[in-house]
Amino acid sequence: MTQHTITVAKGDGIGPEIMDACLRVLSASGANLVYEEIEIGEKLYNAGVSSGIRPEAWDSLRKTKVFYKAPITTPQGGGVKSLNVTVRKTFGLFANIRPCFSLAPYVDTRFPTMDVIIVRENEEDLYAGIEHRQTADVYQCLKLITRPGAERIIRYGFEFARLNGRKKVSCFTKDNIMKLTDGLFHKVFDEIGAEYPELEQEHWIVDIGSAKLADNPEQFDVIILPNLYGDILSDVAAEIAGSVGLAGSANIGSELAMFEAIHGSAPRRAGQNLANPSGLLMGGVQMLQHLKEAEAAERVRLAWLKAIEDGVHTYDIYKEGVSKERVGTKEFADAIIARMGEAPAILKSRGQGGVWPSVPVLKPRPAPRKELVGVDLFVDWVDGPKALGDKLTVVMAEPFKLAMVTNRGVKVYPDGAPETFCVDHYRCRYLLPTGLKGSPALVAELMMRVAQAGFDVVKTEGLYTFDGEPGFSLGQGQ
Ligand code: NAD
Numbered sequence: 001m002t003q004h005t006i007t008v009a010k011g012d013g014i015g016p017e018i019m020d021a022c023l024r025v026l027s028a029s030g031a032n033l034v035y036e037e038i039e040i041g042e043k044l045y046n047a048g049v050s051s052g053i054r055p056e057a058w059d060s061l062r063k064t065k066v067f068y069k070a071p072i073t074t075p076q077g078g079g080v081k082s083l084n085v086t087v088r089k090t091f092g093l094f095a096n097i098r099p100c101f102s103l104a105p106y107v108d109t110r111f112p113t114m115d116v117i118i119v120r121e122n123e124e125d126l127y128a129g130i131e132h133r134q135t136a137d138v139y140q141c142l143k144l145i146t147r148p149g150a151e152r153i154i155r156y157g158f159e160f161a162r163l164n165g166r167k168k169v170s171c172f173t174k175d176n177i178m179k180l181t182d183g184l185f186h187k188v189f190d191e192i193g194a195e196y197p198e199l200e201q202e203h204w205i206v207d208i209g210s211a212k213l214a215d216n217p218e219q220f221d222v223i224i225l226p227n228l229y230g231d232i233l234s235d236v237a238a239e240i241a242g243s244v245g246l247a248g249s250a251n252i253g254s255e256l257a258m259f260e261a262i263h264g265s266a267p268r269r270a271g272q273n274l275a276n277p278s279g280l281l282m283g284g285v286q287m288l289q290h291l292k293e294a295e296a297a298e299r300v301r302l303a304w305l306k307a308i309e310d311g312v313h314t315y316d317i318y319k320e321g322v323s324k325e326r327v328g329t330k331e332f333a334d335a336i337i338a339r340m341g342e343a344p345a346i347l348k349s350r351g352q353g354g355v356w357p358s359v360p361v362l363k364p365r366p367a368p369r370k371e372l373v374g375v376d377l378f379v380d381w382v383d384g385p386k387a388l389g390d391k392l393t394v395v396m397a398e399p400f401k402l403a404m405v406t407n408r409g410v411k412v413y414p415d416g417a418p419e420t421f422c423v424d425h426y427r428c429r430y431l432l433p434t435g436l437k438g439s440p441a442l443v444a445e446l447m448m449r450v451a452q453a454g455f456d457v458v459k460t461e462g463l464y465t466f467d468g469e470p471g472f473s474l475g476q477g478q
Pocket residue numbers: 014018070071072073074075084244245260261262263264265266267268269274275276277278279316
C-alpha cells in the first residue's frame with residue numbers, strides 16, 4: 001500500500017485534542033499515513049515569531065505537499081499576520097471547498113435535506129491584507145479581484161460540480177455596488193458557466209443570496225463566492241446544517257493542499273475533552289480523497305456517520321430524545337474506530353462525493369490596449385470641500401482639468417450637497433482632454449504642482465481605459 005507522508009500541526013485551543021482524535025481515526029482507516037509534525041500558532045506568536053511559523057516548517061510542507069492542520073489562535077490587533085492566510089497565499093491555495101450537509105434526523109437542523117458545497121476563492125479580495133491609514137480619520141483596505149484569480153476558482157467550482165454530479169451552481173457578489181471588482185467575478189461566472197450548459201446557473205446579489213441561504217439552504221447546491229463572502233457564508237451554512245463543529249475544509253493549490261476544519265480554536269472549550277472532532281475529521285476525509293485513498297476515505301466517512309446515527313454525540317450536537325450517549329472528543333473517536341468497516345442505514349449518502357478536479361490551466365488572453373486618461377489625487381484636507389475646490393482651481397494643472405472632488409466617494413465639489421458629511425480625505429479627479437495621451441510623467445508633474453501648492457497628497461490612482469472601456473467608477477452624484 002502506498003505510504004503517504006503528511007505534515008501535521010496540532011494547533012491551539014481545542015486543536016491538539018481534536019487532532020489526536022482524528023489521527024487515531026485516520027490511522028484505523030487502513031491508509032498508510034506517516035505524520036511529520038510541525039509547530040505553528042500561538043506559542044510562536046508569543047515567542048515573537050510574527051508569522052506564527054518557523055522556516056523549517058516550510059521545508060516540511062514543501063516536501064510532503066499535504067498539510068493537515070488543526071485550528072490556531074490568531075492574536076487580534078497589530079503586530080502579527082494570520083498564519084492561515086499566509087499559508088494559503090504562499091502556496092497559492094486558491095480554492096477552498098467547504099461541504100455543509102445535514103445529518104438529520106440525528107443532528108438537529110431546520111433543513112433536513114440541506115447539502116451545499118461552498119466554493120470560496122481563497123487568496124484575493126479584502127484578504128490581500130493591504131491596508132493603510134492615510135489621514136487622521138481614514139483607514140483603507142484594498143479589495144483585489146483579478147481575472148486569473150476569478151477564472152481559476154470559478155472554473156474549479158464548475159468542474160467540481162460536474163465531476164461530483166451536482167445540478168446547480170450559484171454565484172453571490174455585490175456587483176450592483178462594486179461594479180468593477182465584483183462585476184468582474186460575475187462576468188467571469190457567466191463566461192465560464194456558458195461552457196457547462198448541463199448545470200443550472202444563477203447569480204444573486206450577496207445580501208439577498210445570504211438571506212435565502214439562511215432561510216432556505218435546500219434550494220442551493222454549489223455556491224461559488226469571492227473570499228470574504230465565502231468565509232462568512234460557509235460558517236453560516238455549516239451552523240444551520242447542524243454545527244460549525246461538523247464541517248471540513250480543503251484548500252487546494254497546484255503544488256500543495258491543506259486540510260482543516262472550518263471552525264477556529266474555540267479556546268473556551270480547550271483542554272476539557274469536549275470538542276467535536278468531526279470538522280477536522282471531514283477535512284481528513286477530503287485529504288484521503290486528495291491522496292487517492294478513496295476506500296479509506298469512504299471507510300472513515302461511513303464509520304463516522306454510523307457513530308452519529310447510533311446517537312453517539314459530543315455536547316454541541318447532543319439533544320435529549322435524539323442522542324443516546326453524550327461523549328467527549330476521545331470517546332467519539334473510539335466510537336468511530338469501533339465502527340470502522342460498518343455503514344449507517346439512513347445517513348449513507350450524506351457527504352458523498354469528493355472527486356477533486358485538477359487545477360485549471362488558464363487560457364492566455366491578448367493584452368488589452370491600455371490608455372491613461374486621468375488621475376485621482378487623494379489629499380488630506382480639513383477645511384471643507386468648498387475651500388478645497390476653490391484652492392485647487394487656481395493650481396496650474398494643464399493639460400489636466402479638475403473634473404470633481406469627492407469625499408468617501410460622493411461628489412462634494414463643484415455643486416456638492418450642503419448636507420454631505422465629510423472626513424479629512426478628498427479624492428480630486430483630474431481628466432485629460434479627449435484624445436490626449438497621458439503618461440506617468442504627466443501624473444508626476446501634476447502631483448508635484450499640487451504638492452508645491454501646499455496640499456498633502458496621500459495617494460494617487462491612475463484612470464485608465466482598456467480597449468476604450470473605462471477602468472474606473474464614476475463618483476456618486478457625478
Ligand atoms: P471558533 O470557531 O473557534 O469557536 C466559536 C464557537 O463555536 C466556540 O465557542 C464553540 O462554541 C463552537 N465550536 C467551534 N468549534 C467547535 C468544535 N469542534 N466542537 C464544538 N464546538 C465548537 O471561533 P472564534 O471563537 O471566533 O475563534 C477562536 C480563535 O480561532 C481565534 O483566534 C480565531 O482567529 C481562530 N480561528 C482559526 C481558524 C483556523 O485556524 N483555520 C479559523 C477560524 C478562527
